[in-house]
Amino acid sequence: xxxELDQDVCVGSGNCVVAAPDVFDQRDDDGIAFLIEENPSAxxxxxxxxxEAMCPALAIRVHKK
Amino acid sequence: MTGEVSAxxxxxxxxxxxxxxIVGAGPAGIAAADALRAAGHAGEILIFGEERHTPYDRPxxxxxxLAGTWLPEKAQLRTxxxxxAADVTLHLSARVASVDVDAHQVxxxxxxxxxYDALILASGVTARQLPFGHxxxxxxxMRTLDDALALQTNLETxxxxxxxxxxxxxxxxxxxxxxxxxxxxxxxxxxxxMQNVVGDEVGSMIADLHRHHGVNLELGHGVTxxxxxxxxxxxVTLDDGRTVSADAILVAVGARPAVDWLQSSxxxxxxxxxxxxxxxxxxxxxxATDDVWAIGDVAxxxxxxxxxxxxxxxRQTANEHARSCARDIxxxxxxxxxTVPYFWSDQYDIKLRSFGFPSRHAxxxxxxxxxxxxxxxxxxxxxxxxxxxxxxxxMFKAMNWWRQQVLDRQxxxxxxxxxxxx
Numbered sequence: 001x002x003x004e005l006d007q008d009v010c011v012g013s014g015n016c017v018v019a020a021p022d023v024f025d026q027r028d029d030d031g032i033a034f035l036i037e038e039n040p041s042a043x044x045x046x047x048x049x050x051x052e053a054m055c056p057a058l059a060i061r062v063h064k065k
Numbered sequence: 066m067t068g069e070v071s072a073x074x075x076x077x078x079x080x081x082x083x084x085x086x087i088v089g090a091g092p093a094g095i096a097a098a099d100a101l102r103a104a105g106h107a108g109e110i111l112i113f114g115e116e117r118h119t120p121y122d123r124p125x126x127x128x129x130x131l132a133g134t135w136l137p138e139k140a141q142l143r144t145x146x147x148x149x150a151a152d153v154t155l156h157l158s159a160r161v162a163s164v165d166v167d168a169h170q171v172x173x174x175x176x177x178x179x180x181y182d183a184l185i186l187a188s189g190v191t192a193r194q195l196p197f198g199h200x201x202x203x204x205x206x207m208r209t210l211d212d213a214l215a216l217q218t219n220l221e222t223x224x225x226x227x228x229x230x231x232x233x234x235x236x237x238x239x240x241x242x243x244x245x246x247x248x249x250x251x252x253x254x255x256x257x258x259m260q261n262v263v264g265d266e267v268g269s270m271i272a273d274l275h276r277h278h279g280v281n282l283e284l285g286h287g288v289t290x291x292x293x294x295x296x297x298x299x300x301v302t303l304d305d306g307r308t309v310s311a312d313a314i315l316v317a318v319g320a321r322p323a324v325d326w327l328q329s330s331x332x333x334x335x336x337x338x339x340x341x342x343x344x345x346x347x348x349x350x351x352x353a354t355d356d357v358w359a360i361g362d363v364a365x366x367x368x369x370x371x372x373x374x375x376x377x378x379x380r381q382t383a384n385e386h387a388r389s390c391a392r393d394i395x396x397x398x399x400x401x402x403x404t405v406p407y408f409w410s411d412q413y414d415i416k417l418r419s420f421g422f423p424s425r426h427a428x429x430x431x432x433x434x435x436x437x438x439x440x441x442x443x444x445x446x447x448x449x450x451x452x453x454x455x456x457x458x459x460m461f462k463a464m465n466w467w468r469q470q471v472l473d474r475q476x477x478x479x480x481x482x483x484x485x486x487x
Contacts, residue, residue, distance in 0.1 A: 031461035056381040
């Protein structure tokens with residue numbers, strides 16, 4: 001699983017951080033999300049899919065390898 | 066984990082073969098199609114959108130699109146190829162004129178009839194207009210991509226923009242127009258920008274921010290007419306008789322649910338003055354009537370916590386409605402919603418973020434940082450001191466902690482004690 005995160009469209013909702021805290025984090029000053037783990041293990045899949053679905057800016061795309 | 070889905074979960078039952086018709090190709094409609102496929106729906110999905118553009122996201126319209134920092138493609142939600150790959154049939158420039166609930170069919174403006182097994186109403190809202198002036202050149206509203214592009218074109222030559230309405234949309238457009246070097250006047254009958262939602266303290270901060278950036282604020286004033294010369298707008302007359310000259314005017318006085326096409330049907334609507342303000346009246350799963358659901362800006366869902374119908378015009382709510390409704394259509398257990406309403410507003414270098422239901426009438430407490438520094442978290446409380454909403458800027462990690470307190474409807478005193486102890 002590979003995650004693509006478009007920081008340019010991220011609006012800083014933090015939903016991804018809530019859904020998958022060991023994969024996503026966000027900057028404190030502007031809230032823009034960043035990846036802690038670009039290629040998370042398979043057991044993170046449901047959490048990462050949740051983050052993808054809950055992003056209000058559609059900034060997250062999950063690619064199956 | 067509850068609510069977890071494996072792909073194909075729904076494919077065994079009859080529900081999976083249902084033909085689903087979605088009216089509205091905005092974020093809510095697209096999210097519903099996504100959610101249906103994600104939950105294993107194998108039947109037909111048809112989306113009807115009245116605009117000519119492939120589905121796009123609206124929040125960037127008053128920000129990056131108007132500013133010209135994004136081309137419209139950047140706001141696109143899905144390409145035609147992506148929709149085709151998901152086996153979703155999208156009809157653009159196709160306005161649905163009416164629905165017959167008993168016959169399970171919708172009729173397009175063209176006269177074509179389309180049958181459905183399940184119908185999702187995601188027709189959104191339309192911009193409210195003033196009773197005058199909208200026929201004039203140079204008078205704009207901001208709801209669609211075409212609206213944003215029209216204002217952008219006008220601002221290429223206009224020198225002075227008047228913004229009528231100092232809500233989020235008006236304030237964002239004012240900020241963008243200043244960044245483009247335009248003279249800007251923002252007018253509102255309330256004393257402060259966005260006052261009904263953010264209250265006096267944050268409203269004052271926003272007013273200062275706009276003054277600092279050179280916006281002329283005419284607060285506490287209504288508008289009585291729009292002046293013109295040979296059909297082109299030249300200014301706005303205020304209720305005290307003064308005229309603000311302007312060669313571009315944005316009317317940003319709110320939106321109303323796009324439900325005119327439903328008036329002839331048996332789909333239940335809330336009355337405009339009720340909670341839920343004129344939207345489609347739904348139960349807490351988004352069901353409006355037999356085999357009809359409503360989602361997004363147009364939908365007033367029953368909120369069991371607040372015991373009233375709530376219609377929320379937030380981008381994120383559209384996603385949550387879509388996911389919940391897709392599962393209900395397929396007869397699956399609903400996914401527990403873990404979030405609260407969320408909105409964001411970018412003005413100049415400030416990124417304002419809000420969770421829950423802040424309001425002018427709630428209690429107000431700055432719990433982190435300071436408003437004057439424009440780095441803060443402010444908490445809004447109800448009459449029993451429970452946290453119902455937060456607004457903040459520049460302190461995102463702290464906001465995530467307070468967002469959980471909104472979810473828990475924590476009492477403020479207890480939250481502060483816990484915060485000290487942590």
